[in-house]
Amino acid sequence: MAAANEFLNIVGLINESKKILVIGHIMPDGDDISSVLSLCLGLEKLGKEVVCAIDWKIPSYFYEIPEVSLIKSYEEVKEYKPDLVVIVDASSPDRVGRFSEMLEKYRVIVIDHHATNVYFGNYNWVDPTFAATAQMILRLNEELGIKYDERLSHLNLMGIETDTGFFRYSNADEKVFKDAAKLISYGAKPDQIARMILENKKVEQFKLLSRMIEKLRIDCNGLLAYSYLTQKDYKDFNCTEEDSGGFVSELRSLKGIEVAVFLSEYVEGEVHVSFRSKEWFDVNKIAVILGGGGHQRAAGTTLKGNIEEIVEEVIKVTKSLLESETK
Numbered sequence: 001m002a003a004a005n006e007f008l009n010i011v012g013l014i015n016e017s018k019k020i021l022v023i024g025h026i027m028p029d030g031d032d033i034s035s036v037l038s039l040c041l042g043l044e045k046l047g048k049e050v051v052c053a054i055d056w057k058i059p060s061y062f063y064e065i066p067e068v069s070l071i072k073s074y075e076e077v078k079e080y081k082p083d084l085v086v087i088v089d090a091s092s093p094d095r096v097g098r099f100s101e102m103l104e105k106y107r108v109i110v111i112d113h114h115a116t117n118v119y120f121g122n123y124n125w126v127d128p129t130f131a132a133t134a135q136m137i138l139r140l141n142e143e144l145g146i147k148y149d150e151r152l153s154h155l156n157l158m159g160i161e162t163d164t165g166f167f168r169y170s171n172a173d174e175k176v177f178k179d180a181a182k183l184i185s186y187g188a189k190p191d192q193i194a195r196m197i198l199e200n201k202k203v204e205q206f207k208l209l210s211r212m213i214e215k216l217r218i219d220c221n222g223l224l225a226y227s228y229l230t231q232k233d234y235k236d237f238n239c240t241e242e243d244s245g246g247f248v249s250e251l252r253s254l255k256g257i258e259v260a261v262f263l264s265e266y267v268e269g270e271v272h273v274s275f276r277s278k279e280w281f282d283v284n285k286i287a288v289i290l291g292g293g294g295h296q297r298a299a300g301t302t303l304k305g306n307i308e309e310i311v312e313e314v315i316k317v318t319k320s321l322l323e324s325e326t327k
């Protein structure tokens, strides 16, 4: 169905629902948390009973945002019986963790900007022309007649800022700057968001970064940079996987590199793989082959097994695709 129709269907469904559950994705990022909270606060302004939840630990640096305490765990809401479920920024059922069980039981709306979305809701508003799902929430809230105050604007801007790499990536288009300007005019503070996420590092994170740099490999005639961290690496510096957020961007920042791959053994035997590209290579293609998804310049997947073997396999696939496009 055309996106415009689906948008109006969603507005109608929300208007007629009283109890709404808003769900974000596992391994939540700034866009996800921003989208969940902006929709949650917006719907509360409409007088709805709203519960929001994510089936994953929220990275601790987001706790500077007081509203983050509104986000509940799966255990806290599994007995809740909503009229409507709204899933944001998730491209497939596995991305919502145990909340995927709710797909059969309730009417589900999916709002997302991933081109790889599998349309797993009853209603799916999917539009990859948006750099961030948070921009879609802004439009939805406006259509619902919600008035933006300073807090809602600030929370809504966070997703736009983080999913565009603080306005640096190729997805930072005119629409992004217009939306950001609007939210800033309502009181959002982009510098506060940037400081909270970029300038809030512990010394241990620097040490962890040095371990990642020790393991750095350059391949494909200087086009590919990759590295990985094992559970032992994290433990050596008293860190967890959330402390390596942004490491993949460090790899991409190297001169001449087109593709960066960072593998994180976030728990024993489970590895999250982050792919980034700079200008022309579509990393989403690699992620899809490996069972994941994302965007052309940022994609990911999660694999189970021995980290060294996973590194070998992922790099083999990456090299073969990259080499086939540079011949």
Ligand code: AMP
Residues within 6 Å of the ligand: 027, 029, 091, 095, 273, 274, 275, 291, 292, 293, 294, 295, 298, 299, 300, 301, 302
């Ligand atoms: P990350 O490297 O985790 O920051 O993810 C980069 C992009 O890939 C984001 O847009 C994610 O939504 C997407 N992504 C990450 N992991 C997965 C996965 N396991 N399945 C599908 N998409 C993913």
Ligand code: MN
Residues within 6 Å of the ligand: 025, 028, 029, 031, 032, 089
């Ligand atoms: Mn996300």
Ligand code: MN
Residues within 6 Å of the ligand: 031, 032, 089, 113, 131, 132, 133, 163
């Ligand atoms: Mn997003």
